[in-house]
Amino acid sequence: MSANPKIKQAGDLGLDFAKVVAYGAPGTGKTTFGATFPSVLFLSAESGLLSVRDRRIDIWEIAQWEDLEEAFSYLKHGEHTYKSVVIDSLTEVQKKLNEYIVRKFPGVKRGYNDLTSESDWGYNIDRMRKLCRAFRDLPLNVLFIALSQEIELDGEAIIRPALNGKTLPDELCGWVDAVIFCAGPQKDDEGRSTYVGQTVPAKGRRAKIRVPAGTEVPPVIPLDYGVLHRVMFPEIYAAKNGGKGGAK
Numbered sequence: 001m002s003a004n005p006k007i008k009q010a011g012d013l014g015l016d017f018a019k020v021v022a023y024g025a026p027g028t029g030k031t032t033f034g035a036t037f038p039s040v041l042f043l044s045a046e047s048g049l050l051s052v053r054d055r056r057i058d059i060w061e062i063a064q065w066e067d068l069e070e071a072f073s074y075l076k077h078g079e080h081t082y083k084s085v086v087i088d089s090l091t092e093v094q095k096k097l098n099e100y101i102v103r104k105f106p107g108v109k110r111g112y113n114d115l116t117s118e119s120d121w122g123y124n125i126d127r128m129r130k131l132c133r134a135f136r137d138l139p140l141n142v143l144f145i146a147l148s149q150e151i152e153l154d155g156e157a158i159i160r161p162a163l164n165g166k167t168l169p170d171e172l173c174g175w176v177d178a179v180i181f182c183a184g185p186q187k188d189d190e191g192r193s194t195y196v197g198q199t200v201p202a203k204g205r206r207a208k209i210r211v212p213a214g215t216e217v218p219p220v221i222p223l224d225y226g227v228l229h230r231v232m233f234p235e236i237y238a239a240k241n242g243g244k245g246g247a248k
Contacts, residue, residue: 018178019136019176020176020228021173024148024181024182025148028184029184029196029223030145031086033180033182034143036223036225039082039084040141041058041059041085041086043086044059065097068087084143085141087143089146090161094124097128098124101123105120121165128165132172136176144172146162147161149162150204156204160206161206173206178210181198181205195223209228
């Protein structure tokens with residue numbers, strides 16, 4: 001143990017917030033997944049909340065980029081009791097950032113008045129990087145929702161979060177501790193449908209869960225915060241259950 005107070009043990013840092021990316025096609029359970037997070041605030045940039053209209057969830061509508069900046073400031077500096085924040089979706093947020101850029105810099109020469117230029121895209125990607133990392137570092141559970149896109153890389157089909165920027169989707173996946181590909185509903189033996197997520201990379205799909213070495217990660221889990229948290233932090237549940245943790 002070091003005598004320097006700035007040096008700590010990893011296990012003493014209280015690293016139990018879930019920092020997650022969930023991505024997939026429309027209708028694959030991403031928003032419903034977000035609704036399972038505890039004490040959650042939805043930052044909704046889309047009109048896609050019908051699937052959770054039966055739940056008591058606080059929603060902050062993101063009509064323009066400035067709304068997102070205001071919401072971030074509130075979560076970082078304001079007095080609130082939220083334990084989780086969901087950004088739904090980053091794909092739409094990036095479009096709203098483009099609209100903001102065109103409004104903020106009207107003097108930039110563009111082919112069309114509302115068509116982003118190459119320099120606009122550089123500014124956009126830089127701001128998106130800063131935004132995602134700032135939200136990730138909040139002392140909250142953070143879920144970034146995105147649509148999926150398929151690209152070809154070195155002759156292989158890759159499925160990843162739908163964001164513009166050559167490296168931004170993979171950077172986003174690197175900034176968080178869990179990347180879940182939402183595959184859509186699957187039926188069990190009794191014919192009941194459950195939304196599931198892929199947690200390990202396969203078939204070109206970006207997916208991961210960071211866990212201690214030697215910890216087994218199920219390749220597919222139900223899209224539920226409680227299940228995900230047990231997979232991400234098995235040591236917490238092992239301590240509570242007398243040495244038995246993991247997903248249920």
